[in-house]
Every structure is written in C-alpha cells, then in structure tokens.
Amino acid sequence: MAKTVGVIGGGQLARMMIPAALELGITIDVLAEAEGMSARLAASGVGDYHDVDTVLAFARTVDVVTFDHEHVPQPVLRALVDEGIPVHPGPDALLYAQDKLLMRARLSELGLPVPDWAAVETPAELDVFLTDHGGRAVVKTARGGYDGKGVRVVERATDADDWFTALAEDGNGGALLVEELVDFRRELAQQVARRPSGDIVAWPVVETVQRDGICAEVVAPAPASAGRVAELSEDIAVRIAEGLGVTGMLAVELFETTDDRVLVNELAMRPHNSGHWSIDGSTTSQFEQHLRAVLDLPLGVTGTLRPWSMMINVLGGPDGATMVDRYAEAMREHPTAKFHSYDKVSRPGRKVGHVTVCGDDLDEVAYQARGAAAFFEG
Template structure:
C-alpha cells in the first residue's frame, strides 16, 4: 500500500485475518500506519516507488496522489496496480472525472473547465452570480474548493498554475441547492464481480465529513435507488478494482447529482467495520487480491459513525481515551495515532443499534469525550 495514513492503518487487521502480508510505503516515519511501514519515502519519487513495488505482488493506495507516469511505468514493468491508472485518473483529476461521467450519462452539476478569469466570470454570471470553483487536482476535505461571486477570488490559483508551467484550467460548477449529501460505496474485482453497501447520508462541517448515517434515512425510496444505480454505473464504467466511493447531492427536487469520486476506502465507509458483515477495508483487500467478495449486509438496523476532529484541547490523549471508553461502553473507538490539531481527523467512533436517533446521540456523546 502506497500511503501511510489512517486508511492504511485500518487495512492491517483485515489483512492479518485474510492471511495477507501488507507492506506500506509511508511518507514519514511517524505515520498512522507506521507499524506496517516497511519503507519510508516519497511516493512522487519514481525509484523509491519502483524499489518498493519490487517487494510486493500487488500495489494499491491509501490516497490518489501517486503521479500517473509512475503508475503506468509500474504496469509496463509487469506490476499489478489496483485500481489501474486508467481508472485512478478519474479520481486524480476532477476535470477528467466530469468528462468521464458525462460520457457515462451520469447526472452531474452544470460545469466547465476554465483557464481565464473572463471565462470564469461568464460562467458565474450565467449561473445566478455564484459558483463553486475547484482545483482540478489535489483538493480534499474542503481544500481546493471555493464558493465565489467574482473571478478574481481565485486569481491566486490561476497564478500558481501558470507559475508551475501548467495550462490554468480550473473546474467551475453551479452552486447546487441540495437537501443532503449521500454516498454509495461499491467494491469491484477485475473479473467484474461487484458488491454494494447501503447508501449512506453524510453530514459535513466546514467541508469535512463529521457524521455518517447508515443506511441513509429513507425520505424518497426512488432517490436511494437512483444513488445505488449511479454507483454501479460509475464502477463499471471506469473499470475500478477495489472500493469506490461516489459522493452525491440530493437536490431539493429529489434529483441525484455526482459530486466527487474516491477510488479507495473512504470516510463514508468507516461505519462498515462494525456495521457490515464485510468492512470496506476487508473488501478492498479481497478485490485487489482477486478474492471472492464478501457479504455487505448491515449488522444492525442503524449505524452512526462520528469523526473525532481535532482531539482534546488539553490533557493527554491516552487519558481521555480511557475516560471515553469507560463512559461509553457501547461505542467502538478507532484512534488514528495522530497528534491533536484543530480540524484534523484523529479518529472516529461508531455505534450500532435499533433506533437511528438513539444511536446518533450515543455516537455524538462518545466522540465529544475527546474534545
């Protein structure tokens, strides 16, 4: 696995259970997945990645940032890479993603690739005077995303792209009026076998996922059916191997529009560790190792995952951790072994049960024990 973050960390237990040896190329010695880190190095350095790949049978990812030339060279050398570069490019570049989704006939917000302030301002003016602008590459958790009314509000982004020697294309989209955000997780093997989890609702705070409700409360059954259909169409259409997360908006008129793609285990699927027969982490390993996929049925009628953002403002984490465990014995705590920092995802809490609102209250209280 390239990348030593919390996704790699949570991949270790199911790898052990499946009898797979997992190796990690981590960015720093003190990473979340440091116990499985065999190599510490730069994933953007070709020779570091090639040397690491020579020690494993299959390469997969904790993030989408490994450059395409490195990935394609790995394949040219006979290394199994999952998801393949041809699929991963659509999670790496938002403009390519929008183009592919349009080709697949998947509903998306109105959008354009713009390279000048004048072109951007034309789009803004044609869409009610406000729009969402995104950097094509590198943004996540609210980074690389701005809601603007004037094109000069992203002048620094155009300048940075020009200084880096790139054509200054940014992605601009209509500002969608939505009632909630949904996510569909799909797992796919290279053979084409697919499994899906129930559609979930995600709750964002400051551009960062704060809560996941699984399954998503049924407000309109047709909406959830459409979200599930879209997830499978995208997984098949891009040819992904592994876990794919399709993040969507449910609009005020009950349409479903695709917002983002992630081709790896995703924050919206962390609930599945306790909430599904087969977690997204085990399923990802099964898929990239070309093993039969597992059952994705829910283990309880209601499951809520709440992210622990920031960590304790004061007091050592181990002490707060013990106190939280004692106060909330029904909650399952997952620490990412990260130093507290405002807004940082340092862990998550999951609670399962029969009643959504009861479970949600318990999960929120348990997560708050770290604040």
C-alpha cells in the same frame, strides 16, 4: 499461498487495512511517506511516492499494489504497469480521481448526472459562467484538494484571482473547474467494490454531514433512502465503477437536490471516510473488501448488522491530548460505542480517530455516538 499487498501511503486508511489483513492471513507492507505515520505498524520503510525507482523497488517485493491515497503520479503508476506489477486501481482509472476536470468530462460522456460545469482558463470565462448561473458558483482546483481544500464558493471572478495567477505562473497551462452551486437537501455517499474479474457489490447508501468541508458524521443507511434514492445511488456507483474500470473500493459522493435529483459530486478510489461505519456495522468492512477485491478474491456480503450505524470523526484539539488519554471516561459513559484511534499527533482540525455506535433506534444511536465523541473535543 499467502499473498502480500503493498500499500503506498501510511495514513489511517492503510492502518485500518491491517486488522482485516491479519484476520485473512494476508501480509500488508506499507510504503510510508515519513516516519511515525499512522500505519507504521506495517511499514517496511519510508520513501517518496513521487520517485519511480523508490516505488518500483517497493512494488517488486509484493504481489499487488494498492493505495492509501490517489496522489501517486501517473508516470510512476505506469512504470509499475510496464513492469508487469498488478496495480489496483490502475492508472487509467485513477486518472479520474486525480483530475476533477477529466472526471467531470468522462462522467458526462457516460451520461451520468453531474452538476452543470465548465473548464475556465481566465477570469472572463468565469464571469460568463457566473452570469449564466445566478451570480454564484463553486470553483475547484482540478488537482489536489481534500476535506474542503481547493474548493470555494465565488460571487465574482476576482474571488479566484489567486488561483488563476498560480495557473499562469505554473507555465503548463491548465484550467479551473467551475460548477453550479447545487441547491441540495443533503449529501450522500455510495460505496461499491469491484474485482478485476468484474464482480461488484454495494453497501447501503449513507448520509454524510460536512462541517467546514470535513466529514463530521455518517449515518448508515441514509434515513428515508429506501426505494428510489437507494436504487439510483447504487446504479450510479456501479456505472462509474464499470465505466472507469475501477478495481478495489470506490466511494461516490452525491448530492440529493431539493428538486429530487441525485448528482455526482466527488470520487474516491480507495476506502473512504464515509465507509468507516462498516468496520462495526457491516458483515464485510470496506477494508476487508478492498483487500479481497485487489487480490481478485470472492467479495463479501455487505448487509448491516444492526438497523442503524453512526460514525463520528474525532478531530484533534489544541491541547495535544490523544484519544487514549480520555478513553476511561468515554468508555464508562458510553459502553456501546466503538473507538478507533489513528495514533496521530493531535492538531486542530486533524482527523485523529472515529467513534461508531450501532443499534436499533436511530435517536439512541445518535445520542450515544455524539456523546462518546464529545469526550475527545477541544
């Protein structure tokens, strides 16, 4: 019997679920935040995901609800569950992707490796943490924030005065998350998928390169990761998925430190930028797998189709050109590259698409991927 998956959020992650759904004979129905969004091909309407009645009306027309992002408020999520609508991931899991303080506390309870951290409500508390950690630390807002937003390195308590002021003006209390400034060798990401019935599969751990807080490149698998790093990364992600009750895709962003530890940085309970390479480079893409998982279907194998894959994000430039405008040159010069447009209006720093190249030699793969992506810069 055909199933309909309802996706709340009309961004590029919802858009990239559409081809996988078509191949599986699954119907995708998207509740977009506004007209003209990336996933408009599958959007049945536009609505405010903060509004309980709007989301309930949408959810009653589908078989299962999932998400393009983690921002749907807890009261809305719990209203869906109370209505008996399957929600994957559920509110009890999403809580830890929505609030970084709760996430750090829960991961610490589970004995998982995280940076040294504290909840700070005042500049004085932040000053104590700075004194105890060499005079520098990372401060994060507990809620919101992505692609480097809501994160800053501080050297004095006054560096976060505006955030403390905002908390005070909000009137609901609250705290900021402060963490040790991790001395890391590189950043990694580990993806797993988990069915409601409990089965879990994992992809190879990947290396991610961030620029200005935005993921710029992903290499799969992470070079020199075979053995301990790969095993440790997978074990961490599996323990998180089971410990938090995640269903669907889970991406765990990691630090590989200079003293050979692997620490958890952030979590995403949905398809993730670090897994876009899997569309072209894995037997089962993260988008197909997410659909399988939320429908509690058997999960696909996650091996690589070629020894190496590199994904590069394409960021919008100031001239307003789209990816399609420059396809001819890029495709002619780099015929091994695969191009993925998000059909978004271009603006500086905005992710408007990505390029992936797969092959047997990492240097050649990197040359072709970077060369192809360069046609869309500026």
